[in-house]
Amino acid sequence: MKKRNCSITKIFLALFFLVSVVLPLLFMFAGLFSIDVGEILRDASFLTAVLHSLQVSATATVLSVVLAFLLAWCLTRTRVKLKGFFSAVLLLPMLIPSISHGMGLIILFGQNGQLTKFLGLDGSIYGFWGIVAGSMMYSLPVAYLMIADILRYEDSTPYEAASVLGIPRRSQFFSITLPYMRKPMISVLFATFTLIVTDYGVPAMVGGKYNTLPLMMYNEVIGRLDFAKGSVIGMVLLVPAVIAFIFDFVSKDTRAAGFVNRPFSIKKSPVRDAFAYFLLVAASIVIIYPIVTFVGLTFNKNYPSDMTFTLDNIQSTMNKGAGEFLLNSLIIALAVALIGTALAFACAYLTARVKGLSSKILHLISILSLAIPGIVLGLSYVLFFKGSLIYGTLMILILVNTVHFFASPYLMIYNSLGKLNMHLEDVGRTLGIGRGRLVRDVIVPQSGGTLVEMFTYFFVNSMITISAVSFLATTLTKPLSLMITQFQQQMLLEASAFVSLLILVANLLMKAISYIVRKIILGKGMNRYARKETV
């Protein structure tokens, strides 16, 4: 690949983002000029929804982040065993749609819920606390992952120095821990809040009469076909995501790469470890219990009262078309994984390893999708692509998911390419090895592990997503995740349990394959991460 080819690739990618991100959003913006936005904004039901969204999201965010912090702390700063197992369980909720979490709550705590009867509750899960509980379930793994990373990379040497100087523990917390954690924790709060405030799956299930913004947007667009009102709500939903994006962008971590930090040596403390075990086991039960219920509902005649094993539920769900929708989901997820990984790699190669102003611009555009909630992106696609060739086909679902989930895998490969030796291309040029060849024979093989992770990320998220695709799917192209709403509305609990389970199994399989492939790649003796810093 010559310099000219790099420019051609850049132009192609720029055009891609222009058509798939910039133009749809601008089109949606432009639509707002022809309507009376003020009237919608002053509308009482709209204001109530704003208030509800803020209240429920703020509450769920704080609770979720506090809990995630405690759990992350248990897994990084104590001597509990089975850390890998607990960590995997904490991430399980990421493998099923948010709507399934809402459904789990209904099955357990709803009016006829199993635990409602068992514990003698009144079944008032619908509303504020129901949404908070479902949102926590849904956002906990994301918050946990981010916080565990922060704790894992905290340097222990300042604490050792402070101890040597005789600075008491409490002062250490205020003078070392807090300054280090402040910025990343604000990022976690923003990210979690954005995730919760833009989700409609949980409120759709357990919201009851408690209307939130995404739910209102969904009902306006799907129910009343009021795209104008939908766009206004979409714009409002962009605000928190954009604020989070800008905060992350300006407070970017400037610590030098290759910074070596010392891990914490964890002292013995049976009390602390007992507390950690208690918390981890409790969290694991809360996470696994709904999944066990899904299994029970799927394979038993009338769970939990009649535990006779049966395949009838599966049979009847398959008769309702679950097979075709699963196929849709798999086609979408695999296509998104393939196209997304290739595009993200191409982008990251240009931004991480070819210098210049255009690289910086491309980088900014690549991470822009972090600031666009799926539900907003989906609506902008409806408005922009209506009447085009891809509208109503699987293609548009593949496109919207690729764009929606682009930023995270892009950043994974961007970071990993940035760590490769900066002189590889120079050496290639002096040895007469073309850029394309070098990418194929040297860069890609060294990025194998990351590429597999990216593929998995695209796949799993395409399997569980309901936001961006909800406005775009037709009865023929509908992915499996969207069936859960439909079944739930028809009170087919067994069917929605089975569908949730199908998605979970597909994602677990993908994760397992990804794990094995990465093991094989890294086992080939090219594990450059294993090498010590000493030369």
Next chain:
Amino acid sequence: MESLKVQDITKDFDGKLALDGVSFDVYPGEFLSILGPSGCGKTTLLRILIGLLEPTAGRIYLDGKDITHAPPDRRSMGIVFQNYALFENMTVLRNVEYALKLKKETRGTARETAMKMIEMVGLSEHVEKKPAQLSGGQMQRVAIARTLALSPDIILFDEPMSALDVATRLALRRELKKIQKTTGTTMIYITHDQEEAFALSDRIMVMNAATIHQLDTPEDILKNPADDYVRDFVIENLAEKTASLLKYNIVRTQ
């Protein structure tokens, strides 16, 4: 007759001069060190010599032929970087033979040539290892073998030993001189280490602030430093290092 002629090379980075009209000749088979502090323009000069950077002005001739705008792989030059820049996913053997296998003329003899080069740098026992399994000194030997394999007329070194410990450095130094004797390759060697420059070079070029202060044999530089800068940066520093060794009778005066 010189083999490389550098004429009035200037490099301007957005108004900041990295090289200000630099001219010098390099003779066939010589070992020339470019000595200077960081930021003096020596790495920029090296990148221009091999064609990774375009000069703002000036010309470069190789054996009388103008190569100022020739692509890096058409200059019969090779380069060895401080951080090795090996292909981590390939074995030592693959690293050395990879470029040979891509060219029609060398494809047939690639394996043979690669093995010979690996033997020359003393890594025959390690051909099947990957870079991650080697020490820093060994990795730099692989980089040297990879460069030698294309039999360039000139090899450029960009501070190749800065990341190595002293013992490895001394061993590699001896080997480099040996390789030069066997192959007769011209070597241009960038360093900020006075002692290294004096130990290795036929001639030393002292650079500072985008210009050449002096280009002479080590002996002439010591006897007739061109200006205060050469005296301070080269001779004073060298004297201090030697003095500390003399103090503890580690080396004896004759």
